[in-house]
Amino acid sequence: MDAENQVIDIARLRRGCASCSLQQLCLPAGIGITDLDRLDDLVRRRRPLTRGDFLFRAGAPLASLYVARDGAFKTMALSEEGDLQVIGFHLPGELIGLDALGTGIHRCDAVALAPASVCEVPFNELGLIAAQVPGLQRQLLRVMGQRMDRNQKHVEMMGRRHASERLAMFLHSLSERFRELGKSADEFSLPMSREDIASYLGMVIETVSRTFSKFQDDGIISVRGRQLRILDHKRLSQMVHEPEERRARS
Secondary structure (H helix, E strand, O other): OOOOOOEOOHHHHHHHOOOOOOHHHHOOOOOEHHHHHHHHHHOEEOOOEOOOOEEEOOOOEOOEEEEEEEOOEEEEEEOOOOOEEEEEEEOOOOEEOHHHOOOOEOOOEEEEOOOEEEEEEEHHHHHHHHOOOHHHHHHHHHHHHHHHHHHHHHHHHHHOOOHHHHHHHHHHHHHHHHHHOOOOOOEEEOOOOHHHHHHHHOOOHHHHHHHHHHHHHOOOEEEEOOEEEEOOHHHHHHHHHOOHHHHHHO
16 A cells, blocks of 8 residues: 555554644544645744734734644634623634634734644645645534634623523533543633633623632532632533523423
8 A cells, every 4th residue: 555545543643643732633534644744744833922922913814824732822802892802712722813714814813821832834735735635624624613613602602691601601611622622621720811701701800700609619610720620510511501591480
């Protein structure tokens, strides 16, 4: 079997590059060794960023997609009132920069939440390879679908009247994202501050802090600083899927 047709042992490759966050793009099922090498040749290792550094700014043209190898990012945009609002969080292993796919222009700022290093994939060259590698095309579509799903969940969060339900949906979504990235869904460190969470959920920080405390008092979570452990997934899920008004009627 020649190199062009040889299929990669995905399990072996995952073990070999467990520290690399580009699994979302680099390891679609069935991609051949030659195609993987072509994709790997595109990846650029950018200089490390410190907390508060911008990965890109609103108004900048789309040049690349990014994946944090370590560290996390928040994206921010101007609200209708002219205030900066957090509109998304990006964990290690998740693609950053998809906001510009429609127009070719970034609609938000991407800011490092902590010291971070990223891989950069030039978008034009990625598009050329994706057109020739069906597995990569499918993987890109799957990742974009996940992003759309997260955006929809954010809209649903903002539509909930009760602070407890907004925070429950946020923590439940984070847990699922960590699970998808192969990390613990029960215990994880929150990369974002309480202020960032408040901005993302459309709440004031005092309400966020009180709700965290209530969840802890109720035995739903255990939280110490930014280290969080989910103790009662069932109750958390119930708050997500059954709004308080519906529970009150039952």
